[in-house]
Amino acid sequence: xxxxxxxxxxxxxxxxxxxxxxxxxxxxxxxxxxxxxxxxxxxxxxxxxxxxxxxxxxxxxxxxxxxxxxxxxxxxxxxxxxxxxxxxxxxxxxxxxxxxxxxxxxxxxxxxxxxxxxxxxxxxxxxxxxxxxxxxxxxxxxxxxxxxxxxxxxxxxxxxxxxxxxxxxxxxxxxxxxxxxxxxxxxxxxxxxxxxxxxxxxxxx
Numbered sequence: 200x201x202x203x204x205x206x207x208x209x210x211x212x213x214x215x216x217x218x219x220x221x222x223x224x225x226x227x228x229x230x231x232x233x234x235x236x237x238x239x240x241x242x243x244x245x246x247x248x249x250x251x252x253x254x255x256x257x258x259x260x261x262x263x264x265x266x267x268x269x270x271x272x273x274x275x276x277x278x279x280x281x282x283x284x285x286x287x288x289x290x291x292x293x294x295x296x297x298x299x300x301x302x303x304x305x306x307x308x309x310x311x312x313x314x315x316x317x318x319x320x321x322x323x324x325x326x327x328x329x330x331x332x333x334x335x336x337x338x339x340x341x342x343x344x345x346x347x348x349x350x351x352x353x354x355x356x357x358x359x360x361x362x363x364x365x366x367x368x369x370x371x372x373x374x375x376x377x378x379x380x381x382x383x384x385x386x387x388x389x390x391x392x393x394x395x396x397x398x399x400x401x402x403x404x
Contacts, residue, residue, distance in 0.1 A: 216281040220293030223277035224300025228269030250312035274320025294321035313384045315351035345399040348388035
């Protein structure tokens with residue numbers, strides 16, 4: 200990545216990086232792919248979400264995997280493209296824009312996905328080692344609980360601490376904000392987890 204630019208002198212570039220990140224993040228892969236597959240609007244089934252977990256409820260595992268990869272890749276692409284052009288500060292703003300774009304896409308009336316795939320996609324672009332730690336935490340939590348939502352919540356909550364431990368203070372602050380957004384989008388899942396009514400991995404609803 201290019202050398203970091205001063206926030207004060209380069210704010211137009213950083214605003215552009217945020218906007219471009221938002222545009223990347225707002226691409227609704229789950230909705231687009233299910234429609235192309237002839238399955239209609241994925242928002243009309245299951246949880247009504249556009250993410251990979253809900254796409255999986257169509258019974259099309261390949262389609263769910265493609266959605267997961269697409270939602271992650273848009274975060275990685277936003278970070279890498281903006282970082283290569285305008286430096287690490289622009290990459291950080293692109294990551295924020297990408298997650299906000301996924302959570303609140305203008306094309307869908309600001310009703311988007313829940314953000315786990317895009318969260319880890321941004322993390323891959325910014326700090327692959329922290330992304331690997333996220334994956335290990337996710338898998339361990341999923342194996343212990345069989346809850347996809349709980350796995351994402353636990354892994355996202357620990358990500359800022361991992362980044363801080365790796366010496367990435369600015370990234371840790373960013374991902375603390377991203378984790379708060381992700382938890383807010385999962386508030387219904389949290390209620391169901393506390394009530395014991397959340398769907399487990401492998402169970403179709």
